[in-house]
Amino acid sequence: MNKPIPSPQPSRGPTEHEVRAQIVDAATDYFSRYGYEKTTVSDLAKAIGFSKAYIYKFFDSKQAIGEVICANRLAAIIAAVNEAVAEPYGATEKFRRMFKTLLTAGSELFFADRKLYDIAAVAAAEPWPSVGGYEARIQDLLTQIVLQGRESGEFERKTPLDETVNAIFLVMRPYINPLLLQYNLDSAEDATVQLSNLVLRSLAP
Amino acid sequence: MNKPIPSPQPSRGPTEHEVRAQIVDAATDYFSRYGYEKTTVSDLAKAIGFSKAYIYKFFDSKQAIGEVICANRLAAIIAAVNEAVAEPYGATEKFRRMFKTLLTAGSELFFADRKLYDIAAVAAAEPWPSVGGYEARIQDLLTQIVLQGRESGEFERKTPLDETVNAIFLVMRPYINPLLLQYNLDSAEDATVQLSNLVLRSLAP
The missing domain is CATH 1.10.10.60 (Homeodomain-like)
Structure with missing residues (x-):
């Protein structure tokens, strides 16, 4: 071999x-x-x-292998989210499903295997390029959902789009960044439901 | 001696x-x-x-001394917040000032002295009783501000009060818990302004 x-x-x-x-x-x-x-x-x-x-x-290094593993897991999370927000849902429901799936898939892929969390922690602390790509994908998806909600009249349109998207991303970040999630795991499921509700109130027209 | x-x-x-x-x-x-x-x-x-x-x-122990130091610093943060939200501000302005002061005073007291952050990290991880008391004080203050805003007509009244307060506290938590703040320090000032705006949109009547 x-x-x-x-x-x-x-x-x-x-x-x-x-x-x-x-x-x-x-x-x-x-x-x-x-x-x-x-x-x-x-x-x-x-x-x-x-x-x-x-x-x-x-x-080139152990990190190069770790980066591929990390990128694979992050891609699996994004795939799960894409599936969760596929049509025919409205923007409100899509947002709830997105946040919920990010938490569930993220906890599963990085914390069910407690030892693999090691990689996620290093990746998020540096951060590795895959983490930047992952966050950008989430922000893109969030932008699409907000735009859909603005078009359908579910969401308000006064706030500049990038401000809305960025602020919502900040609310979600402690539950999608593994480095922060480790401190929030116990109460994360309840917390994300409450935060989804708050975000949706902030989006009300 | x-x-x-x-x-x-x-x-x-x-x-x-x-x-x-x-x-x-x-x-x-x-x-x-x-x-x-x-x-x-x-x-x-x-x-x-x-x-x-x-x-x-x-x-009784080194921790007992650490707990007093921690409690003193947390009390100083609460004092700074109380001063910042003293009358005659409206609820909207009080909320902004509260969040801003929590961040400023917290960063100063735990991060300006980088070595003292040690204590805050241990205190927040365990957590020590003073941390629980600190969070309860912040939630009380938040409740008062939300009630004031509901009475003055600045804030909506449909959402149950405890749900509103708890969700807002969850939004603020990554910036007031030193264990989480260490990962958010660089962008914290901008982030808290954006999050204040989002929270205030969620409170709109």
Whole structure:
């Protein structure tokens, strides 16, 4: 297992992709059990049965592997949210479902596996680029929901759109940023319902 | 300096009070310089020139001293807020001033002295009783402001009072709980203005 499987095609793209995926899967498993912070690339190499040098052919560092894991989990959260707010809901219901799903999927993907939270905490503290992308996606989705609500007459239109979106994002942030969520987990479900109601009152025409 | 100054009165109350204050002052100074977590009662005793046993006559533990320091700082924040919302302001202005002062006074008292933040973090994580009392005071003040706004017609009256107050408190919490504030410090001033505006929109009749 110390060499990549030779590709039948001239391009080694797909093979490289497969090996990368194999490393990421094994690392996800390993980090879940032993934590991200305490694991070294050597530990990982030993566990997968690859040489350390071989892993470094595909990833520059442990962080590079962690970033892929983090990006995968964040993408899964966004996918869950997109599914939750798919038509035919009105803007009010979409907003509630979005906030609720962000909390549920986020808690599940980062806290059910308590050890994987390690990665989320490092990612959010630095922050890693995937976290910035994740927050931008949420803000985009929020913008769409607010626009829909303004068009349908569910929401007020006086406040500048970016101010509305940014302020709502600030309200949600303690429950979608894992670094903050760790302090809010116990009461998060009730809190997000109450905060959804407050935000919706602020959006009333 | 190893014995309390003998009191001229039969009661040793005032003297005890003075010695306690002296220990707390010296500890505040010492913790600011070397941090709360790393300091032991022995370090403290040496620095003040008291014996360790003598300090234990007045405080059961290092935490007991930390709790007094924390309670003093929290009381100073509440005093600053009370001053900021004193008459003759209307409820809208009072709310803005309250949120702003909580942030300013909180940052100053716990973060200007970066080492003293140590105490606040431990206090908020446990949480210490003084933190519960502090949050209750803020909720009381918030209730008074909301009631004033409802009476004057500035705020809506449909939402149950406790739901309104609790939800607003949840919005403010990341900026008044030192454990959360550490992650929000950079953008806190802008954020609290935007959040004040959102809360006030949610309160509109």
